[in-house]
Amino acid sequence: MPLLDVRDLVVEFPTRHGTLTAVDSVSFTVDKGERLGIVGESGAGKSVAAFAILNLLSRPGRIGGGSITFEGRDLTKLNRQQMRSVRGNRISMIFQDPMMTLNPVLTIGTQMVETLKAHRDISDAEAKRIAIARLGEVKIPSPENRMASYPHELSGGMRQRVVIAIALLTEPALIIADEPTTALDVTIQAEIMSLMLALCKTHGVGLILITHDLAVVSQVTQRVVVLYAGRVVETGQTARVVHDPVHPYTRGLLAALPGEGTPGARLNQIRGGMPSLNAIPEGCAFHPRCDFVQDRCRAAVPPLDDFDGHRVRCVRADDLIAGAAA
Template identity: 55%
Template sequence: MNLLSVSHLNVNFQVKKQSLAALIDVSFTLNRGERIAIVGESGAGKSVLGFSIVNLIGKPGYIASGSIKLDNKELTTMNLRQLQEVRGKRIAMIFQDPMMTLNPVLSIGHQLVEIIRSHTKITYKDAKNIAIEKLHKVQIASPETRFNQYPHELSGGMRQRVIIASVLLLNPDIIIADEPTTALDVTIQAEILQLLLAICRDHGVALILISHDLGVVSKVAERTLVMYAGQIVEEGPTLEIINDPQHPYTQGLLNALPQMTLPGHRLNQIQGSMPPLSERPSGCAFHPRCPYATEACKQQQPKFIYSGVSSVACLMIENMIDEFDRDDPVQSDNVLEGER
């Protein structure tokens, strides 16, 4: 049984008298100890999906339909008390900016102890010992000293380590990390990613890493979901997606990486920009920016099909597979059509 199962999730934002779709028919599963990534440009719906999983979508956003199950228990219908048992204890979240999570007027130790004591009935002394142990676990030097310091006294990388320590306090089953290294320099980014990877491996914690950078994703995630305009457009093993991307959008994201450009040349970029919720194109949402778009792409919503070990929503790939089947019907059983 899957640890987490998201099925046909639709999230809308009510703007004046208009209901705008932010997530459309999103489905995926997560197994215990598995590490997956959700990638895409800003506005693709990655963070909305992360917040939806723990039901933290605030007004004007709301879950319109669909299912989110943790150990086969429906999260979308839980009341606040039930959700508080899930948040932090079963599913923990790491945000982009640690200063948005840490209270600037409370010491690090005070905040960590409060997290523990809000969920368990243990003494302050025991909670302090656990907090210091977790600070040591995330490789913070002199954790006893850091325990009494305030967030502004720590570097950005150190603050992010404190956040990771805080999510470990209650031994969660899943960590959702929303762009956890965006504000850090490259060296610290690598250290934080290695730390997350080690924690997941050592403790069997499942990870959902939200990122816009496929280079970052390749170092951590076993499986990747590529999102565009609120929909998953490609899903598969991370190495397969990086080495053989199927969807034109995934190809564009990879080509835009700095290492894909020769020194002294302009960086590659995907022409155009992510459409706002109020101006979602008909048919395939990516067609205004796609170099391979046809008239059919403007009218027809692509369905998910299996292409190799990945699944992709693209009419071009669908047509290529159809032609392959017609030319070589003996092999057609090897190409299965997936449904969401």
Template identity: 60%
Template sequence: MSFLQVNHLEVTFGLRNGAVKALRDISFSLERGERIGIVGESGAGKSVAAFAVINLLSRPGYISAGEVLFEGRDLAQLSPREMRSIRGNRIAMIFQDPMMTLNPVLTISQQMVECLQAHRNISRRDARAIAVEKLKQVQIPSPEKRLDQYPHELSGGMRQRIIIAIALLMDPALIIADEPTTALDVTIQAEIMELLLELCASNNVGLMLITHDLGIVSQVTERAIVMYAGRIIETGPTKEIINDGQHPYTQGLINALPQQTVPGHRLNQIPGSMPSLQDIPAGCAFNPRCDFVMDICKSEIPGFTRSGGCSVACHMVQAMVESARQEI
């Protein structure tokens, strides 16, 4: 069994005018030390998938079907007390806005020491020593001094490094990073992602990276999962998806990258927008925006077809693969 195995996961939000499904039939796995990226536009369901994995969904959202097996235990079935022993301990999460994560009225030391003492029976002195060591790991200069500072006294890049240090406090087996570089400038983004990659590799930590940036995914992850309207529509080795994306939506994301555009010309974009969860089109949810739409796309949800090293949920790809097999 895989280190993390998500099987047919479904997340529902109960609203006044009826329940809506934010995730539909999500299945993927992650091996120890492996790095995967989950990509898609805003509203694709990336962050909901991350919160569902650590069972951190707040009402009216809830896991309505499926299972999340982590080290053999179904996290969806654990009690809040049992989950607290896993969250922050075996699984750590890095959120996209460090100022929303860090408590502005507590020093960095107070926050790191409290985190350690919540999970381990150690003294404040020993906890502070561990905190200093973790700050050194994430290349924070003068770590003893930084511990006694408040979040507002640090730069954005420094705060994000602090968040990574806090995530590493318990030596987790898995880190979930939800858009960890969104609020940072490009040079700091590169430094943070390089640091995260180095730390995961040196500590054999699994990484689940949630992002809309295919450029970051191509540099950091080994496998990629492309989501659209709450479903996985393509998954496979990152290099293969970046170099030869099969699903029209994946191709649209790649073509929208700035480096794919001739200088001085308008950026490429996918026409239309992500559908509302309350108004998902019948059949393939991408069909209103797709240049290759067929009649079947408007009535039947496509199953996965193996194409190269990737699995693709697309009727067009399925037809092409079957046609190629008949020619052989």
């Protein structure tokens, strides 16, 4: 049984003009200790899917269908108190901006001790000992002294290390990291991702990494899910998806990486933009931006076909795999 099994998840936002579907029948699994990447542009539905797992959807957002089974329990059926025993305890989340996560008026130590005591019946002294140990694990120098620091006294990279330490406090089975390095410079990004990878391996923690950067995904994850307009368009082993992408959208994301362009030339880009939720095209949602579009692409939503464990939602998948598409 997978650690996490998301099946046919639908997330909706009712509005006065009708119900908008942000996540449309998305399915994926995460095994114990496995690292899964969820990739796509802004508006693809990555973060909404993650928030649905932890029941953190902002109103009027709601789960409109499907199931989210974690450690044998369907999280969509838990009440608020039962969900508190999972959120921040068995499943931790790391958000984009640590300054939005950390309380600016409380010391790092106070926040870490309070987090532990909210989920465990332990003394202040034991909670402090665990907190200092976790700060040391994330390579924060002089962790005993940093316990007395306030968030604004730390650099962006140090704040994100603190957030990672907090995520590990309760020894969770799964961590969801929502673009955890977006606000950091490139060298610090690499350090943070390397640290997260090492910690997940050391603790045997499952990881869902949400990002728009396939280069990061290729270095950290074992499997990847590519989302477009709320639907899965390609999924499989990370190495296979990155080295042999099939869906035109995945190909476009990879071609847009800086290393794929000609030095001195403009970067490659996918023409157009992600459709808004109230204007998702009929058929394949990607067809207005696709270089391989045919009339049948506009007719109906393609199925997610399986090619020996590599699943692709494209009516021209066979042609693209064979290199015969034009």
